[in-house]
Amino acid sequence: MKRTAIIYILSIFLFSNSFAQSLKPLYENPSAPIEKRVEDLLKRMTLSEKLEQMTQRVIGQNNNASNAELDKRNYSPLTGSFINFSNNPGFANEIQRKAMKESRLGIPVLLGMDVIHGFRTIFPIPLAQGCTWNPDLTKKSCEIAAKEATLSGIKWTFSPMIDVARDPRWGRVAEAYGEDTYSNSQFSVAAVKGYQGEKLSDKYSISACLKHYIGYSLSEGGRDYHASDVSPLTLWETFMPPYKAGVEAGAQTLMSAFNDITGVPASANYFTLTEVLKNKWKHDGFVVSDWKAVYQLIDQGFASDSADAGAKAVNAGVEMDMNDEIYVKYLPEKIKQKEVQMSRIDDAVRRILRVKFRLGLFDNPYVDDIAEASRYLQPESQKLAEKCAEESMVLLKNEKTVLPLSDKIKKIAVIGPIAKDQVNVMGSWTCNGKSENTIGLFDGLQKEYKNKAEITYTKGCDFEGTDESDFANALNIAAQSDVIILCLGEKRGWSGENASRASIALPEIQEKLAAKLKEAGKPIVLVLSNGRPLELTRLEPLADAILEIWQPGNFGGNPFAGIISGRLNPSGRLDITFPKVTGQIPMYYNMRPNARSSMKDWNGLYQDVKNDPMFWFGHGLSYSNFVYYDLKTSKTTFTENETISIEVKIKNSTNVDGQETVFWYVSDPVASITQPMKKLKYFEKKEIKAGQESTFIFRIDPKRDLSFVDGTGKSILEKGKFFIEVNSQKLAIELK
Numbered sequence: 001m002k003r004t005a006i007i008y009i010l011s012i013f014l015f016s017n018s019f020a021q022s023l024k025p026l027y028e029n030p031s032a033p034i035e036k037r038v039e040d041l042l043k044r045m046t047l048s049e050k051l052e053q054m055t056q057r058v059i060g061q062n063n064n065a066s067n068a069e070l071d072k073r074n075y076s077p078l079t080g081s082f083i084n085f086s087n088n089p090g091f092a093n094e095i096q097r098k099a100m101k102e103s104r105l106g107i108p109v110l111l112g113m114d115v116i117h118g119f120r121t122i123f124p125i126p127l128a129q130g131c132t133w134n135p136d137l138t139k140k141s142c143e144i145a146a147k148e149a150t151l152s153g154i155k156w157t158f159s160p161m162i163d164v165a166r167d168p169r170w171g172r173v174a175e176a177y178g179e180d181t182y183s184n185s186q187f188s189v190a191a192v193k194g195y196q197g198e199k200l201s202d203k204y205s206i207s208a209c210l211k212h213y214i215g216y217s218l219s220e221g222g223r224d225y226h227a228s229d230v231s232p233l234t235l236w237e238t239f240m241p242p243y244k245a246g247v248e249a250g251a252q253t254l255m256s257a258f259n260d261i262t263g264v265p266a267s268a269n270y271f272t273l274t275e276v277l278k279n280k281w282k283h284d285g286f287v288v289s290d291w292k293a294v295y296q297l298i299d300q301g302f303a304s305d306s307a308d309a310g311a312k313a314v315n316a317g318v319e320m321d322m323n324d325e326i327y328v329k330y331l332p333e334k335i336k337q338k339e340v341q342m343s344r345i346d347d348a349v350r351r352i353l354r355v356k357f358r359l360g361l362f363d364n365p366y367v368d369d370i371a372e373a374s375r376y377l378q379p380e381s382q383k384l385a386e387k388c389a390e391e392s393m394v395l396l397k398n399e400k401t402v403l404p405l406s407d408k409i410k411k412i413a414v415i416g417p418i419a420k421d422q423v424n425v426m427g428s429w430t431c432n433g434k435s436e437n438t439i440g441l442f443d444g445l446q447k448e449y450k451n452k453a454e455i456t457y458t459k460g461c462d463f464e465g466t467d468e469s470d471f472a473n474a475l476n477i478a479a480q481s482d483v484i485i486l487c488l489g490e491k492r493g494w495s496g497e498n499a500s501r502a503s504i505a506l507p508e509i510q511e512k513l514a515a516k517l518k519e520a521g522k523p524i525v526l527v528l529s530n531g532r533p534l535e536l537t538r539l540e541p542l543a544d545a546i547l548e549i550w551q552p553g554n555f556g557g558n559p560f561a562g563i564i565s566g567r568l569n570p571s572g573r574l575d576i577t578f579p580k581v582t583g584q585i586p587m588y589y590n591m592r593p594n595a596r597s598s599m600k601d602w603n604g605l606y607q608d609v610k611n612d613p614m615f616w617f618g619h620g621l622s623y624s625n626f627v628y629y630d631l632k633t634s635k636t637t638f639t640e641n642e643t644i645s646i647e648v649k650i651k652n653s654t655n656v657d658g659q660e661t662v663f664w665y666v667s668d669p670v671a672s673i674t675q676p677m678k679k680l681k682y683f684e685k686k687e688i689k690a691g692q693e694s695t696f697i698f699r700i701d702p703k704r705d706l707s708f709v710d711g712t713g714k715s716i717l718e719k720g721k722f723f724i725e726v727n728s729q730k731l732a733i734e735l736k
């Protein structure tokens, strides 16, 4: 009896899961702690297996014919990561199966992609999303993008891009959230949380990647890939905070940038990549280089050859090199020469494995292979994309309230190269997005005004060139209409990577078309679709209203039409300043005061152009009217350990419900390090119903909101007077 019982218990144990697990190596045990699994796997790996983990290659082919690499089956199953251009889950599973089954240790591959503003459902470009002042919309859009990416086998996105940008000549200004440090920090956190979800191992979580670390947007003259001269103060005051916020939000990876940071390239910068990121911020994920940025250290005059470049990048703190195979080819030699320590290699591989374990790739490496129709473009995704587009659109001008169009308008002329466009309105970096899914402006208006008004259309002109052959026809259509909706803008390839422009004006042909249509003597609503601030000096006077729709992605047509008709009330506010002319660049809201700013004459200002911009950061009109009043503080003087509340009441004095964004600025008129004229420290967006009022409160924590940094990143709080500014009302407070 006893013997039978022992055999019975033994057999249960022998065939139990825990016994089976005990036969496997520890790293394959899902219930073992991740750090133990990492160490167990690391100690089993050969040098070549380690260097393959530090290597990212490219594979797959999407709808972008110019992809650098086609589908390559003859790659090493040891490859640590691929940029996967395919959106086919079966293809992703095949890559994964090869990695797990054909390699000695069965390490899963990390498939990454530029999911920048959507995977297949394309949302507005990030520069537009910043104008919503609603980070929660960005978070939700990233959640949807993460799910669509996951269902295509992608578990890593090279997003969010959080490079504070103040030079609209630089094409990549389209990819971040505008010119302000605080707002880029808020959107950085929102995007990281959207992509990475509650837990990284959740089914639809993907790893975020903060980029391009760091100072890339100061590329000289707005010329992409050029050197950036970044002072230590600018580094800490302007560029570091969004990355710190993203790291604190749990971003698992960062991407090192192309630019040279004042003599030391970002992809070989020990100070930023290790001293700050790893030692000060304790980041325990990994850094991937930008595309061949390791190799480019040679071009930048920082490395003598590929082997030297590889050693400098890995020693500085770049764990994975993107698509130049330098680590796997040249580091063995550098390790032999003791120029690279195995401890650094092990630290790099540890970080990469850690992220793979956290993503659950070892335990759930494959993706459900479901039909394309249920993977993408779900109704709730389109709805959110329309909401994002609606809240990103900025009403810049509205003379004689030509908008919303009155019900008396029965004939609407829709003219311009953007009017029926379905491609360029998607913007740059559209991943697996397809233009056939785009609802364009003309489509939106036709639907909005069905049985209400007659919509007529002609293109008028192309984006560029000299062909005026449709001008006469356009003028004729305009003359027979009640209003002209003139849709101008940029091609999507005019912004994004390697898309710098010496002038931020639209091509002359578009300005000429606008001037021609002015002859019709009808109200002109100028609609702009662009990936950067534009020079509007010649266009602005011709337009009675100007609506900036940016590049709204696939679903801008309906919200656009809703704003034109008044069904929707525009709530976007600029996240970036529009200079009057290119020559004013850089021009941004939080510049430092000039030495003669108190003098009234033109001292130090341009002789040929008034010094203010066309539209300031934060500008945007609404169909409501918001009256600010009763700005007050809980305390006028306080000590550094006290928090104070500043509040303002706002009344919506119209009969139109609307959303208002309140921007709370702090200015510090005297400090041991001069301060910008004002700094955005908090913003809040709320709906205020018609005729109603609402109170907005800014709770000031002196250490957080009144301090500034020095060139070492040290936070400094000095006693003295500060001004709190809201809607150009100022309140003085004093830190005792």
Ligand code: GLC
Binding pocket: 083, 114, 158, 211, 290, 291, 497
């Ligand atoms: C590009 C871009 C970067 C992108 C990467 C992968 O060169 O600079 O933003 O994530 O390569 O496509």
